[in-house]
Amino acid sequence: MNTTLPKIHDRVVVDRDHLQDLFVTLANKGYQVVGPTIRDHAIVYDTLTSVADLPIGYTDEQNGGTYRLKKRADQAVFGYAVGPHSWKKFLFPPVKRLWQAKREGNSFEVIPENDEVPRFAFLGARSCELHAISIQDKVFMRTEYTDPTYQSRRKNLCIIAINCGQAGGTCFCTSMGTGPKATSDFDLALTEVMGNDLHYFVVEVGSQLGTELLETIPHREASLDDIQLAEDIVANTAEHMGRSMDTTGIKDLLYRNLDHQRWDDVASRCLTCSNCTMVCPTCFCTTVEDVTDLTGEHAERWRKWDSCFTMDFSYIYGGSIRASTKSRYRQWMTHKLASWIDQFGTSGCVGCGRCITWCPVGIDITEEVRAIRESESTPTKAAKEQN
Amino acid sequence: MTFTLPEPMLPQLYRIQHVRREIPDTFTLELEPKDGGEIPPFGTGQFNMLYVFGVGEIPISISGDPAKRRPLVHTTRAVGTVSMAMRELKTDDVIGVRGPFGSQWPIKQAEGKDVVIAAGGIGLAPLRSVMYHISSQREKYGKTVLLYGARTPTDILYRRELENWRAHFDLEIYVTVDRATGSWRGSVGVVTQLIPRAPFDPKNTIAMVCGPEVMMRFTVVELEKRGVALENIYLSMERNMKCAIGMCGHCQYGPNFVCKDGPVFQYSQIQGLLSKWEV
Amino acid sequence: MQTLEPILAEHPFFKGLKPEYLQLITGCASNVRFDTGTYIFREDEEASQFYLIRQGKVALEIFAAQHGPITIETIEAGEVLGWSWIFPPYRWHFSGRVFEPTRAIALDGKCLRAKGEADHDLGYELMKRVAQIMMERLQATRIRLLDMYGDNPGGRL
Numbered sequence: 001m002n003t004t005l006p007k008i009h010d011r012v013v014v015d016r017d018h019l020q021d022l023f024v025t026l027a028n029k030g031y032q033v034v035g036p037t038i039r040d041h042a043i044v045y046d047t048l049t050s051v052a053d054l055p056i057g058y059t060d061e062q063n064g065g066t067y068r069l070k071k072r073a074d075q076a077v078f079g080y081a082v083g084p085h086s087w088k089k090f091l092f093p094p095v096k097r098l099w100q101a102k103r104e105g106n107s108f109e110v111i112p113e114n115d116e117v118p119r120f121a122f123l124g125a126r127s128c129e130l131h132a133i134s135i136q137d138k139v140f141m142r143t144e145y146t147d148p149t150y151q152s153r154r155k156n157l158c159i160i161a162i163n164c165g166q167a168g169g170t171c172f173c174t175s176m177g178t179g180p181k182a183t184s185d186f187d188l189a190l191t192e193v194m195g196n197d198l199h200y201f202v203v204e205v206g207s208q209l210g211t212e213l214l215e216t217i218p219h220r221e222a223s224l225d226d227i228q229l230a231e232d233i234v235a236n237t238a239e240h241m242g243r244s245m246d247t248t249g250i251k252d253l254l255y256r257n258l259d260h261q262r263w264d265d266v267a268s269r270c271l272t273c274s275n276c277t278m279v280c281p282t283c284f285c286t287t288v289e290d291v292t293d294l295t296g297e298h299a300e301r302w303r304k305w306d307s308c309f310t311m312d313f314s315y316i317y318g319g320s321i322r323a324s325t326k327s328r329y330r331q332w333m334t335h336k337l338a339s340w341i342d343q344f345g346t347s348g349c350v351g352c353g354r355c356i357t358w359c360p361v362g363i364d365i366t367e368e369v370r371a372i373r374e375s376e377s378t379p380t381k382a383a384k385e386q387n
Numbered sequence: 388m389t390f391t392l393p394e395p396m397l398p399q400l401y402r403i404q405h406v407r408r409e410i411p412d413t414f415t416l417e418l419e420p421k422d423g424g425e426i427p428p429f430g431t432g433q434f435n436m437l438y439v440f441g442v443g444e445i446p447i448s449i450s451g452d453p454a455k456r457r458p459l460v461h462t463t464r465a466v467g468t469v470s471m472a473m474r475e476l477k478t479d480d481v482i483g484v485r486g487p488f489g490s491q492w493p494i495k496q497a498e499g500k501d502v503v504i505a506a507g508g509i510g511l512a513p514l515r516s517v518m519y520h521i522s523s524q525r526e527k528y529g530k531t532v533l534l535y536g537a538r539t540p541t542d543i544l545y546r547r548e549l550e551n552w553r554a555h556f557d558l559e560i561y562v563t564v565d566r567a568t569g570s571w572r573g574s575v576g577v578v579t580q581l582i583p584r585a586p587f588d589p590k591n592t593i594a595m596v597c598g599p600e601v602m603m604r605f606t607v608v609e610l611e612k613r614g615v616a617l618e619n620i621y622l623s624m625e626r627n628m629k630c631a632i633g634m635c636g637h638c639q640y641g642p643n644f645v646c647k648d649g650p651v652f653q654y655s656q657i658q659g660l661l662s663k664w665e666v
Numbered sequence: 667m668q669t670l671e672p673i674l675a676e677h678p679f680f681k682g683l684k685p686e687y688l689q690l691i692t693g694c695a696s697n698v699r700f701d702t703g704t705y706i707f708r709e710d711e712e713a714s715q716f717y718l719i720r721q722g723k724v725a726l727e728i729f730a731a732q733h734g735p736i737t738i739e740t741i742e743a744g745e746v747l748g749w750s751w752i753f754p755p756y757r758w759h760f761s762g763r764v765f766e767p768t769r770a771i772a773l774d775g776k777c778l779r780a781k782g783e784a785d786h787d788l789g790y791e792l793m794k795r796v797a798q799i800m801m802e803r804l805q806a807t808r809i810r811l812l813d814m815y816g817d818n819p820g821g822r823l
Contacts, residue, residue, distance in 0.1 A: 106498035108440045145632040263530035285636030288629040299441040317466040327665030339642035508815030538815040567737035575740045575766040577809045584744045599814040
C-alpha cells in the first residue's frame, strides 16, 4: 500500500486481481454500481454486483444494422465498444412519474414526488459517453430551467471511465472530437493493458473522489513505460475507427440543403422505427402523459422518452407538421448535427455509432452527410438541391 | 421578471370565476388562484399550460390585460380532447395552470411608432393583451391600426370589445370577413386586402401578426409591399408543446424552441423557415 | 375648376402612363358620388364604365333565388371597381350596391376600349393594369377559398 495518495492527473497501476476492490470500495461508499453486462446476446448497462458480472472475454462486432457478440481469445474485461444502452437511462429515466393528483369535489390536490435519489457509479463509461453526458447536462441543467430528476442524479454521480482498447465497427469519435481518450469529467479513468502474462489497468485520477477511492484499492505508481503503453493502446484505437465524418461547416451544409434529393432517398429506406433515438446517448425528447384510474378520482402525470420519428410528435389540431418520413428523418439528422449547435453550442453527435448499428436497415449518418457534401462538389448537377 | 416560478412541471390550482361563450366553439375562462395567492406577472404574447384534471394539458395564450393581472384570462377554441373537455367546465371548477412561458410582443420597441396589429380568426386572442396595453398607454404609441379577418360575421371574436375600442380609444379598427352572411354591411375580403389602405407610416411601424400560418405569410407579403422593414414584423407561431420549458423537444422549429424562443418571433429570425415544408 | 388629371396621375392604376394617354383618359373621366343603398350597376347591364373609388364602400352582390342578395366582396377606397368593360360580352357579372356613401371617379370604359383598339400601345397599357387588378383579386379569392380559419383548410378531412 502506498503512503502518499495520488493527486488529480496522476497515474497509478491497479492489477486485474484488484479490480474487485473497486466494487467493494464503491459499495462501501454507498454507490449503486452500474455498468456493462451481457443480457439477450448484447452488452447492456445494468446493476453490477461484482467483477464477474462484467462481459469478461467478450467483444462485439458491429456494422450497419448488425451487432454480434463474440468470444475473445483473451480474458479482457472491457474488450468491446458500446451497446444498445447508454448512460442516459440512469440520469434521465425512460419512464418517470412527475406528480399525482387526487380529485376533491370540483377541485383536486397535486402531490409532488418524493423520490429517493440513487447514487450511481458508472463503471466503464467511454469518452464518447462522457461527452454525451456533458451534452445532456446542457439540455437538462440550464439557467432558466433545470430538470430536478436529472440534476439530483447527476450531482451524486461517480464515473469510472474506460479508455477504449479497440474501436467499434461503427465508431467515429475521432471525427467528433470526443475520444477515444477520456480527458475530463471522470473520477478515475482506466486503460486495460494485457500482454506477457500481465493484466493490469493504468488508472488516471480525475477528481478528489478518485483519490479517495484509491485509498482502499491496492495500487502502485505507474512507471513511464506503463503510461506510454496505455497511450499507445489508445492511439491505436484512434487509428482504427469504423467510420468517419467530415464536420467542416456541417451546420450550414445541412441548413442550406433542406430540400436536397438525398432526404427522399433516405426516406425510402427509413422505417421511422425510432431505434436511433432510443439508442442515441444525447437524444432527449420526451412526452408527457396524463392518466387517470378507472374511478377518475386519481390522476398522474408521467414523463416518457419520445421520438421525433413518431407521427404524433409534431401533431397540432388538424394534423402533424411533419407527416412524411422524409421530414422526420431530416428533422432528426439536422437537429443532431446542425440545429443542436445553435441551441447548445456543440454538436449533438458524439460518434458512438449506435444509430448505425441499431438501425434495422443500416442507415448510416456518416454516409448521409457524405452524400450531401459530395453532391455539392461534383460538377454535374445530378443530385443538386431542389427548391 | 423577478417573480420566482415554482417547480415548472407542477400545475398551480386556479378556480374558474366565469365562463364566457364567445363565437361558436370558442370560450373564455376567467381564473383566480384557488387559495387566493399571487398571479404571476405576464407579458403580452406569453402563454400558460392549462391542465384539465385527468385529461391533459394544452398551451393557451393569455389574452387579458397585463396591467390588470386578475382575473387570469384565456380564450380557447374547442378543437381537441383537452380543449373540448375544458369547454364542459363550469364556474367554481378548478384547473391546473403552469406558466407564464414564452417570448413577448415587442410593445417596448413599438413605443413612439405606428402599430399595425393583423389578426386572423382565433389569432386575435394572443393579440388582445396588446390592444389592452396600447389603449391604456395610448400616448406612447403613434397611429394604431387593428386589421382583423374572420371567417364569417358570426365568427368575429370579441365583437363588442372591437366596437368599444373603435368608439373610445383613438384606435383604427378594420374588420373583414371571408364570406358574408345575413345582413353584414362591413368589408368582405381577405384580411391582407386591408393592408394597402390602412393608415400607418410603413417607415415607422411595428407590425404584430397572429393567425393561421398561411394568413401570416400573406400578411407579411403585403406589409413588405407597403414598405415595412422585415425586422419590424413580428409573428406568433404555434407547435406541439408538452413541457413548455424547452426540454421535451416537441415544439422545435428549425433551431428554435417555440415555447421559449417563441411563440413571438421577429420575422427576420424565421424568414427562411416559413416557406419550407414540414419543418 | 380643378381638373381630374393630377388625381388620376397619382392613382396606382394610372401611374406611369404617358402624359398624352393620361390627358386622353382624363377626357373620359368624371367625378361621381353615390348614397348608401344605391345600385351603381346591376347584374347583366351593359358595362360601359368603371370606377376608381376614392372614399366609401361598394359591395359586389349576386342574387341567389331563395337567399336574396349575397355579398361576394367589398371594394373600398383606393381600389378599382369593374373590369367587365374591357372583356366581352361587356356586361356586369355582379350588382354594385353602395354600403357607405361613396365618392369615385367614373371612367368611360366603352370610349377607352375603342381608343385601345385603335392604339395598341394604349391598349397594352390598359390591359396590363387590368390584369394586375385581376391577379390581386384572384389571389385574395384563392386565400379565402382555403377557408384557413376553419378546421378544414383546403377541404382536408
